[in-house]
Structures are given as structure tokens and as C-alpha cells.
Amino acid sequence: MEKAPIHNRTDILVIGSGASGLFFALKTAQKRPDLKILIMTKSNADESNTRFAQGGIAVVTDNNKISFDKHIEDTINAGGGLCKKNVVEMVVHQAPDRLKELLEFNVEFDKKSSGDWDLGLEGGHTQHRILHHKDISGSEILKKLLIQLQRMPNITLVEEHIIFDLIIHNSRCIGAYYYHNESKKIESIQARMTLLCTGGSGQIFKHTTNPVIATGDGVAIAHRAGAEIKEIKYVQFHPTALFEKDKNPYFLISEAVRGFGAYIVNNKNERFLFETDSRGELATRDIVSRAIGAEMEKQHCEYVFIDCRHLDYEKFYQHFPTITDYCRSIGIDIRKDLIPIVPVAHYQCGGIKVDMDSQTSIPNLFAVGECSRTGLHGNNRLASNSLLEALVYAHQSSEYICDKIDSVSFLDPNESEGIFSNYQYNITLNYSEELRNFKALMQETMTALFIKNTNPVEAKSVIEEILSKITPLFQKDTISLQLKELQNMLAVAELMVKEFLENNIKARAQQ
Ligand SMILES: Cc1cc2nc3c(=O)[nH]c(=O)nc-3n(C[C@H](O)[C@H](O)[C@H](O)COP(=O)(O)OP(=O)(O)OC[C@H]3O[C@@H](n4cnc5c(N)ncnc54)[C@H](O)[C@@H]3O)c2cc1C
Known part of the structure; x- marks a missing residue:
């Protein structure tokens, strides 16, 4: 990707370049060419969970009421009684429209020689309804969305820029601090609306299908800013x-x-x-x-x-x-x-709690895709429903933001003085042996908690111990990117353990 300049303010800041971030940006840029949209992404533009999606995307393609009802039923049955029915209905019914838009962006899905869709079947589905592009569906979607992006003059995408934290002023989100890969410093950007599209957290565990970028940054960042996190312990x-x-x-x-x-x-x-x-x-x-x-x-x-x-x-x-x-x-x-x-x-079913427009509990902050908790998946996502969720909630937030953004202004220059300069760190890329060992210990502990049902009290004490050892490192002038990433993973691990413990207390109270 070509390098693009960053200005210190943008109308909309999109954090992450997976299906949710890109689809949101494209739809919004088409509808509101007057808005400046900046996408910042941690690694290369195409490094994301989206790129690895194989199976495809679940969509009812025959416009038949029974087929919609069955997709709704299958999603709810998979979710262990925790899915929100109105959310499931909205997502399933919107799927054909979002598919139409993907096709308009030139995304291709396989067809049979008859010309009909070649629909796949996956676990928990009672009908064939998975559209796929061979076994590289995610990579096809990403490739085509990135091509479209280059045609949109009001979207700028910058790679290898890592969001560190959100900037909250008067209880609203007004932008973010990020690592600038050229200055090697933490800088700030002001935004009228900010979207977290940061994907999952599989790297908290010893073994995962998620690429190395999946360190739960969005959930940790939102939690530090005071946003509500929900059902984070439901890891698929x-x-x-x-x-x-x-x-x-x-x-x-x-x-x-x-x-x-x-x-x-x-x-x-x-x-x-x-x-x-x-x-x-x-x-x-x-x-x-x-x-x-x-x-x-x-x-x-x-x-x-x-x-x-x-x-x-x-x-x-x-x-x-x-x-x-x-x-x-x-x-x-x-x-x-x-x-x-x-x-x-493989997949984080819960996350940053959002409403049906993808709004978090912090005004002007949205979360879309795997980092969010919409209520679609309950405690177990139905296969091939996550790309669909990403597209539907990108649409929902885009509609909402296009409608409401005109009532949100940038800060007055007098007001903004001091707000955007209080995050002072030098960054080193050195990855110490000590941090590597802490990470391995966290991964062992969380894997044992989920796989071997070890006692969450023990997991809590290990996570707290690691946190107590890394916290003093933030008192220094220079921190490493890996330290920040580990802090994020530990924050998510801590939230997961907390939910496990709350669950145990509830279960004991019901006995
Ligand atoms: C192997 C595999 C197969 C899958 N198969 C399917 C499937 O067939 N069907 C299906 O529906 N789902 C599938 N999934 C799940 C699905 O791919 C994801 O849930 C979905 O793509 C998530 O999209 P997203 O945009 O929310 O996040 P992602 O695609 O993960 O994108 C997250 C983006 O955020 C960026 N980011 C993260 N932290 C920061 C930060 N601090 N600063 C800046 N940028 C940041 C990342 O670099 C990345 O660009 C699969 C997942 C995997 C791993």
C-alpha cells in the first residue's frame, strides 16, 4: 500500500482494516464524499482474521421465508440460549442486501455449472447456505475491498500504525493516541467519530487460528476508556x-x-x-x-x-x-x-457491548466486527455468521454516523490545548526475554482455564502477578510495542477470568 500523510484530525477514524473496517469505510465514503475517513491499521493492510476466513459467509439466497426462519433458528440453537432474537433477525434478513453490495464491489463467490450459487454446508446449519470463494473466501473479500478503497479519494489508509489508547474528553471519545511508525513516537489524532474494528484475541491462548495481530487490543483499549465489555469469556x-x-x-x-x-x-x-x-x-x-x-x-x-x-x-x-x-x-x-x-x-463471541447501530457505551465510539458483542452469537457462534455480522454492523454504523455526524464538531483550538499531548513515551522495538516468558505463562494459564477447566482463582492470581511485574515498566520513558500488546492481552485475560469467577458465584448461589 502507498504511504499516505496523516493530518492530526479526521472526520472518522477507523481502527483496523479487516472486513468490518473496510466495508464501513467504503459505504460511508460513497454516501458522504464530503467526509474525511482515516483507516489506521496495526500491520499490513491485509493482515487480519478476515484474510484467513476459508468457509465463507452465510446468506439466504432464495428469498424464501422458511429459509430465513431456518437461518434464524440455527443461529439461536448454536448460541446456547444467549442470542438476542431481534439482533439475529436483523442480521439474517439484511444478509441478501449486504451480499448485493459485496457483489457490486466485485467480490466473487463460486457458482455451479448451472449458474446457481454453489452453497456450502457447515456444522450447526440445517441448510446449504454458505457462499464461498473456493477455500479463500476472506482473502477474496479483502482483496476486492482494498481495490475499491484505492478509488475513494476521501479514504486514507495507513499501515503499521498502532492505536494505543482512546482520547476521552467530557465523557466522549474525541480521537486516539497511536504509534507513528516513521517518527517512532506516540502521536494523537482528533476524530469526530471513532470506530474500533480491531478483530479478535486468539493470541491470548497457546494455540490459535488467529494471526499475530489478534491480541484483543480493541477490547482492552475500550475497557481502559470505560466502555462496557460483555460475554468476553465465550471464546469459540x-x-x-x-x-x-x-x-x-x-x-x-x-x-x-x-x-x-x-x-x-x-x-x-x-x-x-x-x-x-x-x-x-x-x-x-x-x-x-x-x-x-x-x-x-x-x-x-x-x-x-x-x-x-x-x-x-x-x-x-x-x-x-x-x-x-x-x-x-x-x-x-x-x-x-x-x-x-x-x-x-478461534473466535471471540463477546467483546465491546454495542447496540444495533454498533454504538458502544461511550458517545461517538463504535465497535464493529469480532471485537464487538452484538448479541448475535450467544455463547457459540454459528459457522460463517461472523463475516456476515461484520458487514451488517458496518452498514448499521455507517447509516447512523452519516446521519448524525453533522451534529458533532471538532474541539475548539483553545479547548483542545493540552488534551492531545499528554501521552509521552519513546518506543523501542526490542522484545525482551522477560516479556516473552510472561506472554508464554499467560497463554499456558488461559489455555488451561478453557481446556482443562482449571480453577479461575489460580488463573486470576497468575494474571495479577504478571500485571504487577509489568506495570512498573510503564513508569519508564521508553516502552516497547510488545509491552503494550502484552498489557492489552492481559487486560482481556483478566476480564475473561473475572467473568468465569462471577459465573461460579452465580452458580453457587443457585445451588
Ligand atoms: C482461520 C480463520 C477462518 C475463519 N473462517 C471464517 C469463515 O469462513 N466465515 C466467517 O464468517 N468467519 C470466519 N472467521 C472469522 C472471521 O474471519 C472474523 O471474525 C472476521 O473476519 C473479523 O473481521 P474484523 O474486521 O472484525 O477483524 P479482522 O479481520 O481481524 O481485522 C482486525 C484489524 O484490526 C487491526 N488492529 C488490531 N489492533 C489494532 C491496533 N491496536 N491498532 C490498529 N489496528 C489494529 C488489525 O491489524 C486488522 O487489520 C475465520 C477466522 C479465522 C482466524
């Missing part, structure tokens, strides 16, 4: 990540592979999932992940397997070229070899 573990010791992130074997007919088997080549749920491989992710975890304990194994050997190889390769090629690159021939798989941290 994906049952079928390819087992490769010490890999980060883990490569995903898409859920669509099971939808295509693959089996999950143990080390004795037995299909064991039907013992837990009559849907077998097509049960929801939480159920399949737990059943795999239990089987691994029972068989004393580090992994189980996904078996594609009985499937039509030509058709499989047509649908899943990236997965097939990746397996081959590490010596697995899916025609004759089993693929070792393991459940790993």
Missing part, C-alpha cells in the same frame, strides 16, 4: 485446526470440509462423535470441540484425525485447493493420509 474453539507443534497461527481445516463429508476419527480409526450428538461431524463447534477434547484424554493422544480419503479427490481439490496444497506441503496426501487435528482458540 474450532475443532479442526491442523496439528503442527509450536506453529503460530495453526492452519485451519475449514468446517466446510466436514460439510463436504469428511469424518473425524480417533487413533483407532473409529468415528466417535455420534456418541455425543446424533449430528456427528455436523454438530456445532462447541460440541465437536468438547467431544474431541474428551476423546484425546481418553486415548491419551495429542490429536485426533480428519479423514478425507473416501471423498472424490477431484471435487475436493476444486473446493479446497489451499487446504489440499497446504497439507501436501507438509507431507500429508489427503487421498491416503489422515490429517491430525486439534481444537484451538
